[in-house]
Amino acid sequence: MEYILSHPFEILKMTGEHLLLVGVSTAIATLVGIPLGVFLTRRPAWSRWVLGAANVIQTIPSLALFGFLIPLPLLGGIGARTAVVALILYALLPIIRNTHAGIASVDPAIREAGVGMGMTDWQLLTRVDLPLALGIIMTGLRLATVISVGVATIAAAIGAGGLGMYIFRGVSMVDDQLILAGALPAALLALAADFLLGLLGRAVTRKPLLCMKLLAAGALAALAAGGAFLLASGGEAREARPIVIGSKNFTEQSILGELLAQRLERAGFKVDRRLYLGGTLICHNALVAGQIDAYVEYTGTAYTAILKRTPVSDARRVYDDLQKSYLEGFGVRLTRPLGFNNTFAIMVRGGDARRLGVKTISDAVAHARRWRAAFGVEFLEREDGYRGLAAAYGLDFAEPPKVMDLGLTYRALADGKVDLIAGDATNGLVSALDLFILEDDLGYFPPYEAVPFVRADALAGHAGLQEAIDSLGGVVSDETMQRLNYAVDGERRDLREVVGEFLDGLGR
């Protein structure tokens, strides 16, 4: 609540963006979906295919749909337009289906009476079919709107703004206040939309013709307002050609994105930030499609998730392979690694490490029989996670490792509830809680070096860009990254400030 109360205008602006996304997409979906639904009642042979397709679209997870859309010309890209396209696709099914079902449910005797009185097909549609189906159509519209309010929070993942920005930031920083600042207005919006359309739906039975006109007018108005706004905002972004920096949707990534952005700004470039994009696939697609010019990726992630290779532990080989494949396949160059390696890290309490003199995982094997361990579910499940590790080092614990939320394992270790965890090497809590990272002396874990991935054409087109980015090579050690993460996540400090101070300290 505090955050909401202290940032009323910002939240209002985000809510406005959100409303615009939902309004425009629902309006277009209505203007497309109702005629399409009507068409299907006139061409029943098509209905299986169209409804089937709409059904399939509905089942595509929204992040995946965004991922598909980004590389598309015209429709795709990063920003509000793609979000609107995706929202339209989701809103279409309930609208088409309910229009179709609503008209199909009109008593055939009533329709025949209309025909028998000499109505044309158009008159039958506007005076009999639609008015009698309007109640069901309105239910579809309500459903579509409420779905859109929800899905639009995910639109922040592709840089479309809206209330989802708070949710993404809040989730990455484990900040309930921020999550609430996004979720609460979104929930209120959904309720309000549901309520208003519900009112309209009830009025429908009494004044169907009036409601139809209201509906059409409302949809057209939302469309005009939204279209004007989107065009205006789109045109603005296209004028200058800034360098577009992306990042994935967790704290470390937003810091790295901000780091690239500020470094380039200090070098005199104009920068456009698209932080908190919805994950590896979306960043990658955006980069390949030229929607962003650069983001920081981890070599291990690119190697396994994008190139689909089996993980190897030789950092040099991974980097060289990536450099070659990315340049040939995507027109993307890897610049100098930033310095840290965000790999899985086996950790124990600092006190234990000093007392027992353990420095490496091999050192820990002898003590492990008396220890309890806790791991996140992913580490436990993955082939290259716990099972492989245990086999490589001959590791064995007093009892089978506990499954725990990854974020909670750090504190469980610090509090002595468990004695060994597999965490994130750069998590800010490592130094804050005095945890000790055991060296992977057998080289079991593949490297996850952080490297700026930059479009080759951007490097070629902007003199000095390569030098500016390369100047960040090696400046972020594991400890530095931990500290920066902790400043933002743990101390709740402002991202720009933290990054700015860091660059000041480097003298760059």
Place this chain on the structure above:
Amino acid sequence: MGKGDFAVELEDVGFVLGNGKRLLDGVSLRLPAGETLVLIGRSGSGKTTLLKSINALLRPTSGAIRVLGRDLADWDPIRLRRQVGYVIQETGLFPHFTVEANVGLVPRLLGWDEGRIRARVQELLRLVGLDPDLFGARRPGQLSGGQRQRVGVARALAADPPLLLMDEPFGALDPVTRAELQEEFRLLRDRLRKSIVFVTHDIREALALGDRIGLMSGGRLLRVSAAGDFFQTDEPEVAAYRKVFA
């Protein structure tokens, strides 16, 4: 149309469904302009099917139909239907329209101006015995079955069509009201000189209202006779009606 013209002519009309079922079979008839033909016959004998064929709601699979002097194939079905008043069995009123809007439908489709439509609607509601001030603004759901049927009749008459197709228009009325409406119908018919095809189950109604009576059975028109001669035959189906009549 002068004297001797026919409002409706059917020549050997047949209607066979895809599954081979015959809904109409070799039906031929002529309805002279200004006359009332009553169709009588058991449930399922094809009476409604015949009316729908005349109104181009159904397209028979064989034979020829002429309506108001023109071959059905030459009619724009929409124009035809606006010149044929159709009282639908079970009334078929639009549930989302008021009584006024239901009655004024065809004039509105024909583009009459609103003042003329309103006057016409009031006139017709009074004609069928409904107070326009009391009933005009109601929805069909707020009427009794008999009241709905009267609205259905008023709707069919609204645009003053030369030909009326009436499918059991008085079916749901109590005997007293029914007799009253039959009486009004007769006056109306004589005054307006409409050509009418009137469907009923009720032999008394047929004898009271028809100039001629056609008897349908199993999709065939067994016999058409002057109303007075209806019983003058050995036809077993007629004998069945004689029995109910006695």
